[in-house]
Amino acid sequence: MSVNLKRFPLGLNLRDGVVDMTHGSGGRAMAQLIEELFVKHFDNDMLRQANDQASFQVPAGRMVISTDGHVISPLFFPGGDIGSLAVHGTVNDVAMSGAKPLYLSAGFILEEGFPLADLERIVSSMGKAASETGVPVVTGDTKVVERGKGDSVFITTTGIGVVPEGLNISGDLAQPGDAILVNGTMGDHGVAIMSSRENLEFETSIESDSAALHTLIANMVEAVPSIHCLRDPTRGGLATTLNELAHQSGVGIRLQESAIPVQPAVKAACELLGLDPLYVANEGKLICICPQEDADRLLEVMQQHPLGKESAIIGKVVEDQHGFVQMETSFGGSRMVDWLVGEQLPRIC
Amino acid sequence: MKYVDEFRRQDLAKKLSEDIKREADPERQYNLMEFCGGHTHAIFRYGVQNLMPFNVRFVHGPGCPVCVLPIGRIDNAIQMVQQHDVILCSYGDMLRVPASNRKSLLKVSAEGGDVRMVYSTQDAIKIARENLDRQVVFFAIGFETTTPPSAVAIKQAQAEGLKNFSVFCNHVLTPAAITNILESPEVREIGSVRIDGFFGPSHVSSIIGSQPYEFFAEEFQRPVVIAGFEPLDVMQSTLMLIRQLNEGRYEVENEYIRVVSREGNLKAKGLVAEVMELRRSFEWRGLGMVPYSALKIKKEFAEFDAEKRFDFPAIQANDVKGCECPSILRGVKRPTDCNLFGTVCTPENPMGSCMVSSEGACAAYWSYGRFTQPNSEQESVA
Numbered sequence A: 001m002s003v004n005l006k007r008f009p010l011g012l013n014l015r016d017g018v019v020d021m022t023h024g025s026g027g028r029a030m031a032q033l034i035e036e037l038f039v040k041h042f043d044n045d046m047l048r049q050a051n052d053q054a055s056f057q058v059p060a061g062r063m064v065i066s067t068d069g070h071v072i073s074p075l076f077f078p079g080g081d082i083g084s085l086a087v088h089g090t091v092n093d094v095a096m097s098g099a100k101p102l103y104l105s106a107g108f109i110l111e112e113g114f115p116l117a118d119l120e121r122i123v124s125s126m127g128k129a130a131s132e133t134g135v136p137v138v139t140g141d142t143k144v145v146e147r148g149k150g151d152s153v154f155i156t157t158t159g160i161g162v163v164p165e166g167l168n169i170s171g172d173l174a175q176p177g178d179a180i181l182v183n184g185t186m187g188d189h190g191v192a193i194m195s196s197r198e199n200l201e202f203e204t205s206i207e208s209d210s211a212a213l214h215t216l217i218a219n220m221v222e223a224v225p226s227i228h229c230l231r232d233p234t235r236g237g238l239a240t241t242l243n244e245l246a247h248q249s250g251v252g253i254r255l256q257e258s259a260i261p262v263q264p265a266v267k268a269a270c271e272l273l274g275l276d277p278l279y280v281a282n283e284g285k286l287i288c289i290c291p292q293e294d295a296d297r298l299l300e301v302m303q304q305h306p307l308g309k310e311s312a313i314i315g316k317v318v319e320d321q322h323g324f325v326q327m328e329t330s331f332g333g334s335r336m337v338d339w340l341v342g343e344q345l346p347r348i349c
Numbered sequence B: 001m002k003y004v005d006e007f008r009r010q011d012l013a014k015k016l017s018e019d020i021k022r023e024a025d026p027e028r029q030y031n032l033m034e035f036c037g038g039h040t041h042a043i044f045r046y047g048v049q050n051l052m053p054f055n056v057r058f059v060h061g062p063g064c065p066v067c068v069l070p071i072g073r074i075d076n077a078i079q080m081v082q083q084h085d086v087i088l089c090s091y092g093d094m095l096r097v098p099a100s101n102r103k104s105l106l107k108v109s110a111e112g113g114d115v116r117m118v119y120s121t122q123d124a125i126k127i128a129r130e131n132l133d134r135q136v137v138f139f140a141i142g143f144e145t146t147t148p149p150s151a152v153a154i155k156q157a158q159a160e161g162l163k164n165f166s167v168f169c170n171h172v173l174t175p176a177a178i179t180n181i182l183e184s185p186e187v188r189e190i191g192s193v194r195i196d197g198f199f200g201p202s203h204v205s206s207i208i209g210s211q212p213y214e215f216f217a218e219e220f221q222r223p224v225v226i227a228g229f230e231p232l233d234v235m236q237s238t239l240m241l242i243r244q245l246n247e248g249r250y251e252v253e254n255e256y257i258r259v260v261s262r263e264g265n266l267k268a269k270g271l272v273a274e275v276m277e278l279r280r281s282f283e284w285r286g287l288g289m290v291p292y293s294a295l296k297i298k299k300e301f302a303e304f305d306a307e308k309r310f311d312f313p314a315i316q317a318n319d320v321k322g323c324e325c326p327s328i329l330r331g332v333k334r335p336t337d338c339n340l341f342g343t344v345c346t347p348e349n350p351m352g353s354c355m356v357s358s359e360g361a362c363a364a365y366w367s368y369g370r371f372t373q374p375n376s377e378q379e380s381v382a
Helices: A028-041 A082-095 A115-133 A188-195 A212-224 A236-251 A265-272 A292-302 B010-023 B037-045 B072-082 B103-110 B120-132 B147-160 B174-183 B203-207 B211-222 B231-247 B266-275 B301-302 B308-309 B325-329 B360-373
Strands: A062-070 A102-110 A137-145 A153-163 A180-182 A229-231 A253-258 A289-290 A312-318 A323-330 A334-336 B028-036 B055-062 B088-092 B115-117 B136-142 B165-171 B197-200 B225-226 B252-254 B274-276 B281-284 B288-291 B296-298
Touching: A028 A115, A062 B115, A082 A102, A082 A115, A082 A153, A082 A212, A082 B147, A115 A137, A115 A153, A115 A236, A115 B010, A153 B028, A153 B174, A153 B301, A180 A236, A180 A292, A212 A292, A229 A236, A229 B288, A236 A323, A265 B115, A265 B266, A292 A312, A312 B296, B010 B231, B028 B037, B028 B231, B037 B055, B037 B115, B037 B120, B037 B231, B055 B174, B055 B325, B072 B088, B072 B136, B072 B165, B072 B308, B088 B120, B103 B115, B115 B288, B120 B147, B120 B165, B136 B147, B136 B211, B147 B301, B165 B308, B174 B203, B174 B211, B174 B288, B197 B231, B203 B211, B203 B266, B211 B225, B211 B252, B225 B231, B225 B274, B231 B301, B266 B274, B266 B281, B296 B301, B296 B308
Parallel strands: A102 A137, A253 A323, B028 B055, B028 B197, B088 B115, B088 B136, B136 B165, B197 B225, B225 B252
Antiparallel strands: A062 A153, A102 A153, A180 A289, A180 A312, A229 A289, A253 A312, A323 A334, B274 B296, B281 B288
16 A cells, blocks of 8 residues: 555655746645645644635724735845735734734735745745734735746735724824834835845845834833824835825924934945935834824833834924925934935936 | 044034124125035035025036936937847936936836946946847946046956947036036126136046136136035035135135045046047037037047947937026026926926936925925025
């Protein structure tokens, strides 16, 4: 009796195999990919039921849902990869409402020819991020596109969560007089990505700040339930996100440049590349706007959390019908901090 | 950050600001033109204008290489990509500049054209080495600062025998443009606008030295202070210009002694002279045709000259009607005097040259300074 009755007699070649069209065809190859790669790393009861959907009891309260597509290049960068980013990004988007994130779904679009070893590295990192944050990936989808019709791998994650009673956090609630806080240094993620781009390799010790902020936010809303706005300054950086908030709330913002934390290495890289750190992306940072009288207590709570040690109060909300963001420069002058125009491109001189 | 923070110290800025306020004669106006986009950028980014008394005004000149490149030349670059299938290597901020028919290099790239952003000519050479079956063209733009690296790349390509590399040369010259501004009727006519003094470029001067400015300081009787690009450099140089004007002097002074000498970088100048020569005339966006204001690649290096290799037509593309860039570049008008400013012309959708790069006067006004514009009592009252 030497007949092999295993469902997949030959394991996936995770060492030097590649994604091919059969992995998205809905047949046995796809089932094997799901079982030996995705379920293995995302392992949880709901996923193991192998249904096309995950079902769960709905807790009382207000639910939030958020979705985010990840198309980053390079896939692996100092301090993270597309997998961990896909978890952190969506967990953060859910948590910025004050919600406790509960579950994630993940959609993969794979390009034919993509090495299975890289895919496993990404999925394992994603699984690790999900288990560390305590927000499991409970359902998912895989598609394969022909070579040349994608760029290695795209991941879309959707998250849901529940907002605790008594919170009302939204981008349109900033009030003149409110204080503006951030939980740490600006621009780390963008500079880490740039440092590993193919045409721009430079040596740096800067790592991406990619992190899930929901535990920090849980501490913050518990201590100061009166928080008005929370938002993560991802693409477009601090400057663009503050402009969004000012516009949504119909207020102006005044920043103190000297109070905005920026790592010296990030500052130096930006000087060299002709970029402004205020416009460079972050993946583990948040902007919080709260009543002035709660700001000091909130700052203290933030600084006690590992992801908020370098938190700072960076400015205040003012009345301004134009919704302008202005900044007192460290030099002693003042200037406007505008929306990012197009993509940030390095200057010639 | 060492070697940077020293030139951005608030305490020194405050002191300089007080010195300037004390020494500037309230009975007169000081219109000081910074030629270079780098200075414009520093003035806006650090808010230097707010530290000045009401009668010291910065006039933003044409020294942004991206802004002054005529549309026709960008059309030429696009033609090379689309008709000759070249790999076009360009510095970053050139990519967004609008060409004819609402095109830009970014859009051409989106349509499948092979346009690559590079940080130096060395990146372009590397791309040529790695793509021997394709033609690689470096889109060379800029003033005297970016010219030597282009010359080096041509020499290097020649030494290596790289047959697929060429340079589309658009290098322009600073002194010719300053002379053109001072000679224009608007500036010369009595009672019209006055430019009282100039900030000399910093990086450009590190190559050409301070000597080339001596002629027009003398000829046009205007003081020139060569200034570094840090905000304290700009303030110190402002004070130096005010002192010259108060004393009736018109000399070339050098604030940027940590980099600029009278002779400049002889080796770099030698390299440029070996590979390039003067063009009889070159079009500047906003200024029109300016005689002897640009460089072309010498005959001996013709095989590395994209203009020879691809033989494309000179394209005459007109600026948008109603655009005040020509007057703004000469300091005759301000960005806010233009009817297009902020209405149809914004950084997202630039109509004129001054709006295309963050160093252009209009874009800098828009991005950093427009909150002070609606009510400029600061300038008219006091």
